[in-house]
Amino acid sequence: MTHPVTRIDDTVHQRVRLGILALLDPVKSVDFTRLRDEMGLTDGNLSRHLQVLEAAGFLSIDKGFDGRKPRTWVSITRDGRKALHKEIAALRELIASYDG
Amino acid sequence: MTHPVTRIDDTVHQRVRLGILALLDPVKSVDFTRLRDEMGLTDGNLSRHLQVLEAAGFLSIDKGFDGRKPRTWVSITRDGRKALHKEIAALRELIASYDG
Numbered sequence: 338m339t340h341p342v343t344r345i346d347d348t349v350h351q352r353v354r355l356g357i358l359a360l361l362d363p364v365k366s367v368d369f370t371r372l373r374d375e376m377g378l379t380d381g382n383l384s385r386h387l388q389v390l391e392a393a394g395f396l397s398i399d400k401g402f403d404g405r406k407p408r409t410w411v412s413i414t415r416d417g418r419k420a421l422h423k424e425i426a427a428l429r430e431l432i433a434s435y436d437g
Numbered sequence: 438m439t440h441p442v443t444r445i446d447d448t449v450h451q452r453v454r455l456g457i458l459a460l461l462d463p464v465k466s467v468d469f470t471r472l473r474d475e476m477g478l479t480d481g482n483l484s485r486h487l488q489v490l491e492a493a494g495f496l497s498i499d500k501g502f503d504g505r506k507p508r509t510w511v512s513i514t515r516d517g518r519k520a521l522h523k524e525i526a527a528l529r530e531l532i533a534s535y536d537g
Contacts, residue, residue, distance in 0.1 A: 342456030343477050350452050356442030359535060377443050425535055428528050435459060435525055 341430040348393050349424045353378065353386050358421045361396065361413035369409035387411060395420055441530040448493050449524045453478065453486050458521045461496065461513035469509035487511060495520055 349355060356376050361367055373383045390396045395417030399410045413421070449455060456476055461467055473483045490496045495517030499510045513521070 340456045340460060340475050342452050342459070345452045347452055350450075352442050352445045352447055352450050355531070356440045359442070359531060360440060362535065375440050377440075421535075425532055428532060431455070431459060432525060432528060432532070435462065435521075 341427050341434065345424065345427050346420065348389060348395070349420045351386075353382070354390055355421075355424065357383075357386060357390065357411075358395065358413060358417055358424075361411060362418060362421055366399070366410040366412040369411060372411060390417065393417075393420070441527050441534065445524065445527050446520065448489060448495070449520045451486075453482070454490055455521075455524065457483075457486060457490065457511075458495065458513060458517055458524075461511060462518060462521055466499070466510040466512040469511060472511060490517065493517075493520070 349358060353376060357372060360372060360375060369380075369383070372378075373380060376383065378386075387396065387398060391398055393416075394414060396414055397412050399412070401408055401410065449458060453476060457472060460472065460475060469480075469483070473480060476483065478486075487496065487498060491498055493516075495514055497512050497514055499512070501508055501510065
């Protein structure tokens with residue numbers, strides 16, 4: 338028998354990326370600056386994590402304008418929601434075995 | 438307000454290390470080879486993760502013999518249990534906000 342954590346994907350499990358996906362999950366999209374501030378990251382650090390998640394197909398990034406102010410909107414994809422759901426299931430399994 | 442994952446420590450949250458601490462938590466000690474097999478790791482990979490956890494003060498490693506066979510026993514420390522407990526609490530918070 339293998340341990341629940343062997344079924345965890347590091348792309349999603351990594352602390353910051355897990356937080357990003359969890360923030361994006363219940364909403365249509367989140368602005369880059371709000372994500373950055375809620376996660377307590379620098380622009381560069383957030384950008385790197387967004388790139389990893391975008392490359393995995395877990396989110397989409399749209400650049401646009403809010404009036405004359407440039408804005409970047411980040412949205413979770415269907416595959417991103419599936420990956421997050423799988424991660425949450427693995428964490429529930431881990432917690433259940435911790436409690437048991 | 439910051440996100441639950443900002444209160445997570447990467448030393449404990451990293452997939453393999455979380456699995457190691459969770460395996461060690463309910464028992465006195467676990468043999469190196471059993472840890473390696475349950476986690477599906479190579480000797481080298483497990484050794485590196487054990488070093489990180491030992492350096493953090495989260496586990497202790499004892500080398501000895503079982504008859505004439507060399508054995509390495511790994512045990513979680515009191516600080517390791519505290520760190521795992523804190524991680525599990527942060528994961529519960531994350532799951533609660535996912536479910537809410």
